Amino acid sequence: MTLKIYGAPRSRAFRVLWAAEELGIPYEHIPTDFQDGSKKPEFLAINPNGRIPAIDDGGFHLFESLAITMYLAKKHGGAKLYPATPEAEACLWQWSLWGANEIELPLVQWIGNRYVLPPDKRSETIAAEAEAKLPRPLAVLDAHLANRQYMVGDAFTIADLNVASLLYTAWFNKADLSRWPNVKAWLDRILARPGALKARKLREV
Amino acid sequence: MTLKIYGAPRSRAFRVLWAAEELGIPYEHIPTDFQDGSKKPEFLAINPNGRIPAIDDGGFHLFESLAITMYLAKKHGGAKLYPATPEAEACLWQWSLWGANEIELPLVQWIGNRYVLPPDKRSETIAAEAEAKLPRPLAVLDAHLANRQYMVGDAFTIADLNVASLLYTAWFNKADLSRWPNVKAWLDRILARPGALKARKLREV
Structure with a gap:
């Protein structure tokens, strides 16, 4: 069964769509919206917490966008986008959580x-x-x-994707990021990846 | 080298201390406080983000409390407290994130x-x-x-620990949780575990 990704592309579903594109996972996109869509019984059957995004992966239901991107990489990515050692994995978790706790709300x-x-x-x-x-x-x-070129280790991982998906709106709207030149250069680089471009196309309409 | 856990026991370090007790990991506890302690150069060398908790595990530095509890279980716990399948692991992530995103701030x-x-x-x-x-x-x-007796699978995991450590202050202060009888029964059960009692002793002074 094809992976189903629920959530409007301008929501946190963006990072899930980006992860699926990076990993080359075929998916069906259901652009459930913030308001009515996420409160409908058919969506609550997928995510009883009533928030987007959520996924249905062959009958396995999952919500919380950071959990979904990590799950997709680990389950379907082979060695791609997800580090192999416990230490590097912990750093991926750390930076993903740091993004949510330290920058997400003020950025929005x-x-x-x-x-x-x-x-x-x-x-x-x-x-x-x-x-x-x-x-x-x-x-x-x-x-x-x-x-560093990337947040964890020497390759692009879900940590970069999770944090860059937060900074994306600042970057896209040309907010002044020159105060943080390494952050700016890293965003310029990874938001131009083919997978990022495909996901961006879904929201830059 | 002994694991070093930085952070006052009444902070999010509580869950790290609880995890170490559950896993039987020897540790040294440095009760760095919220204010001055977390801004001192010697602490910033461990955690450049300047927040408690943080750990130094034989030279490996990690911050973000949810990342730390998961790392400790995965690195030092063998098969304890951390599930084996990608789906169950994803549910552990999901519920840990759910706690941080949905209930932490209003509870505090x-x-x-x-x-x-x-x-x-x-x-x-x-x-x-x-x-x-x-x-x-x-x-x-x-x-x-x-x-269910536990949040993920049929055994106590880091998911229970991460979420119960948020609800702990409501439970300890005897706030009315009777509206959620399954939550109340689950808290009564897991906050009486030997590992929980050892960690609680550090803060209930």
Whole structure:
């Protein structure tokens, strides 16, 4: 049975679509939306938590986007995108969690209120407060990437994908990332990967 | 070299200490605090992100508490506390992330402002607003535990530990959990495990 990926491409489903493209896994995309779609009984049967994204992999149901990208790489990726040692695997977990805990909310608030929302719905106060939270964690990432091409080990992994999928909206909207040149160079590189381009095409419409 | 665990026992280091106790891993505990301790150069050398907890496992440094508990089980636990199949492992990730994303912040705000903070620092408004966010996700967990003793598979795993360590403060402060009887019964059971009692002793002082 073909993998089913539920979730609008502008949601966290983006990273799941990107992972499937990188791994070359055939999939059916059901662009369930944030609002009504994720509360319908047929979706709650897949994800009782009522949030997108979720997957149905031959009857196995999973939610939480970070768990899904790691599962897809581990289950279907062979040695691709997922490291082999416990230490490197732990670093992949660490950076994926770091992204969710340290940068996700301020990024969404910053970019949403500066670029994405309709002009009359934007709050410059929220944008500025959110932007002010980012220099500390992004300096941590910038230092980490100073002598590295990728976040974990010497190859592109799900850690890069999970964190870059958060920074994508800042990068796409041409927010000023020049303060973190290593982060910017890393985004320029990995967001141009063929798998990233295919996933981006689903949302850049 | 003995595993070093950094972080005050009332922080997210609690779950790391609990995992080490469950796994029977010898460790040295450095109770680095939230404020000054986590910003000192000697701690930033372990965790450049400047947050507790962190570990030094024979020179391998790791931060993010959920990553640490999973790493300890996988690296040092043999077949204990960590499932063997990719599907069960993915469910462990999913529930650990679910806890962080769905219940952690409202739980901290609810219990802090209702029971933990000094009375003159509490806000009943914040406590009530936070408490109102919990019935939806806790109903999801309660339904999941209706016919299960544990969150993933038929044994205690790091998933139970990661989520129960969030609900611990509600349980310890005798907040009303009777609305979610399966959650309450599961907490009563696993927070009385010998490993949990040893970790609780470090914070219940």
